[in-house]
Amino acid sequence: MGKLKKWFTVGLVFVLAAALMAGCGKSKTTSSSDPVQQIKKRGKVVVGVKYDTYLFGYKDPKTGKVEGFDVDIAKAISKKIFGDKVKVQLKEVTSKTRIPMLQNGDVDMVVATMTITPDRKKVVDFSDVYFDAGQSLLVKKGSKIKSVKDLTKGTKVLTVKGATSGDNVKKAAPDTQVLEYENYQEAFTALKSGKGDALTTDNSILYGMAAQDPNYQVVGGTFTNEPYGIAMKKGNTKLVKAVNKALKELKDSGEYDKIKNKWIKEQ
Amino acid sequence: MLDFSILTDNFDLYMQGFVNTIKISIIGLIASFILGNIIAVFRLAPVKLLNLIGTVYVEVIRNIPLILTGFFFYNGLSYFHINFSGFTAGTIALSIYTAAFIAEAVRAGIQSVDKGQLEAARSTGLTYIQAMRYVILPQAIKIVIPPIGNQFLNLVKNSSILGVFAGLDLMYYADIIHEKTWVTFDTYIFVGMFYLVLTIPLSLLVNFLERRLAKTD
Numbered sequence: 001m002g003k004l005k006k007w008f009t010v011g012l013v014f015v016l017a018a019a020l021m022a023g024c025g026k027s028k029t030t031s032s033s034d035p036v037q038q039i040k041k042r043g044k045v046v047v048g049v050k051y052d053t054y055l056f057g058y059k060d061p062k063t064g065k066v067e068g069f070d071v072d073i074a075k076a077i078s079k080k081i082f083g084d085k086v087k088v089q090l091k092e093v094t095s096k097t098r099i100p101m102l103q104n105g106d107v108d109m110v111v112a113t114m115t116i117t118p119d120r121k122k123v124v125d126f127s128d129v130y131f132d133a134g135q136s137l138l139v140k141k142g143s144k145i146k147s148v149k150d151l152t153k154g155t156k157v158l159t160v161k162g163a164t165s166g167d168n169v170k171k172a173a174p175d176t177q178v179l180e181y182e183n184y185q186e187a188f189t190a191l192k193s194g195k196g197d198a199l200t201t202d203n204s205i206l207y208g209m210a211a212q213d214p215n216y217q218v219v220g221g222t223f224t225n226e227p228y229g230i231a232m233k234k235g236n237t238k239l240v241k242a243v244n245k246a247l248k249e250l251k252d253s254g255e256y257d258k259i260k261n262k263w264i265k266e267q
Numbered sequence: 268m269l270d271f272s273i274l275t276d277n278f279d280l281y282m283q284g285f286v287n288t289i290k291i292s293i294i295g296l297i298a299s300f301i302l303g304n305i306i307a308v309f310r311l312a313p314v315k316l317l318n319l320i321g322t323v324y325v326e327v328i329r330n331i332p333l334i335l336t337g338f339f340f341y342n343g344l345s346y347f348h349i350n351f352s353g354f355t356a357g358t359i360a361l362s363i364y365t366a367a368f369i370a371e372a373v374r375a376g377i378q379s380v381d382k383g384q385l386e387a388a389r390s391t392g393l394t395y396i397q398a399m400r401y402v403i404l405p406q407a408i409k410i411v412i413p414p415i416g417n418q419f420l421n422l423v424k425n426s427s428i429l430g431v432f433a434g435l436d437l438m439y440y441a442d443i444i445h446e447k448t449w450v451t452f453d454t455y456i457f458v459g460m461f462y463l464v465l466t467i468p469l470s471l472l473v474n475f476l477e478r479r480l481a482k483t484d
Contacts, residue, residue, distance in 0.1 A: 096442065099449045123449045162446040179353070179433040180443065190433070193345030195352075 035232075035239040036081065039108060045086055047074040048093035048107035052185040054208030055263050056113050059092075066090050069263035073130060074111040076255060077230070080246035094183040095162035099124060102233050109232045109243065113205055115164045116229040125236060126229035127243040131260075133202035134222025135168050138191065138209055145198050147220030151176040158187045158196035165201040168224045184209070191216070202226045204264065273453045277444045284440030285461050291358050291436055292423045292465065298362035299422065300415070303369025308399060310374050321370065328367035334428050336360040341432045357429035357436070365422045369415055376411030377403055409480045416473030423465050437461055 039045045049070050050057030056068040078088045091107050098110045102124055116126045139145050151157055151173035159165040161180045170178055179196060181187040188209055191199045206218045232239050250256040309321030340356035380403050388398035430438025441458040
């Protein structure tokens with residue numbers, strides 16, 4: 001093949017590939033008028049929850065069931081909005097994947113230890129706050145690190161891609177090195193193999209980890225506020241309203257407290 | 268159309284990953300080439316023990332997923348109190364993996380050199396190692412450049428697994444930029460372009476070497 005022909009072919013293939021991906025990736029299914037009606041018609045609501053976060057969204061390896069505070073809240077809210085006829089289908093999300101999955105319609109809502117922040121509000125819509133957490137540190141028992149003040153130049157802090165934790169800890173301890181992993185289980189594995197001095201994320205999530213491994217403990221109290229919200233696709237105002245209404249009903253009826261006390265024993 | 272502000276706003280992050288990927292690729296290239304040649308010689312040496320070591324190495328390493336090898340060096344070794352960073356563990360795993368394929372390419376190249384060459388070299392008084400170094404390997408190298416070049420291309424692409432255990436490479440920084448912007452498509456397309464900046468010249472270089480070596484025949 002002549003050199004020019006070769007280059008032309010390469011260029012053409014690349015352009016075609018890019019165009020193909022552009023076609024697939026950016027085709028937005030315009031969210032029609034009422035997402036609530038759509039879900040009722042479909043007969044199921046797809047909720048993104050964590051599978052690796054003990055106490056909030058955790059898939060028990062022995063039973064295969066996904067359980068936790070987020071899961072129960074999601075089911076209770078769905079029941080209030082859609083009634084019993086609509087099934088709740090759970091899908092796994094991680095801090096990294098939850099927003100993309102909302103954006104391309106893989107899930108209808110995300111109940112996955114997700115903090116409401118102004119940056120995130122630019123890309124998704126949030127419900128009212130349904131849980132107040134705060135960021136903290138998980139360390140091996142006996143570690144010299146007692147609080148975020150002990151994170152200095154030589155220390156390494158581990159966290160998860162996509163979580164607010166990375167940015168927050170960089171602000172609170174600008175000299176420390178931050179390493180990010182795919183999800184909390186991998187970050188915890190890295191902590192256990194000594195890749196870092198502490199793991200940082202919401203205290204609620206950390207309590208779940210400490211409950212799984214008594215060699216690790218949560219230290220230092222909280223150094224941020226992490227108000228959790230249920231995330232939905234940007235523009236789905238009808239769904240947001242329905243979720244907020246359901247949340248209020250759960251709080252007023254006492255059902256919210258029941259669910260909370262079932263899962264969250266420490267605060 | 269692509270949102271180029273994603274590229275320009277985060278250019279320093281893309282560059283950190285790009286430079287690290289280059290470092291990982293260069294170290295990996297050198298290490299896997301050296302190790303690959305050693306293993307190839309093991310497989311061909313007239314010493315049964317070395318043959319066994321070489322064969323076991325190639326068969327095991329080639330047939331385990333690279334990411335598993337990566338996790339072994341990153342998390343697995345901590346059980347033996349050896350603690351590598353993501354960058355180090357990933358580069359080691361990448362080198363060991365690629366070396367297995369290079370060993371096979373070199374072995375095939377050497378075996379395609381006429382047997383008479385080795386006999387003649389030995390009969391002039393050279394030891395096995397000397398014969399390999401001065402007579403056989405130089406001839407084998409010509410045959411072996413295309414498949415090795417291919418493996419080097421694979422190495423540059425495979426370096427992307429470092430993104431999964433905080434290896435600070437292009438893929439890792441792609442994820443960091445992704446979580447900053449929440450724009451999926453554009454962020455990763457730009458990463459792809461950075462990889463092409465590495466792989467296209469490399470493949471052109473391999474083609475060039477191929478043609479130049481063919482000329483000397």
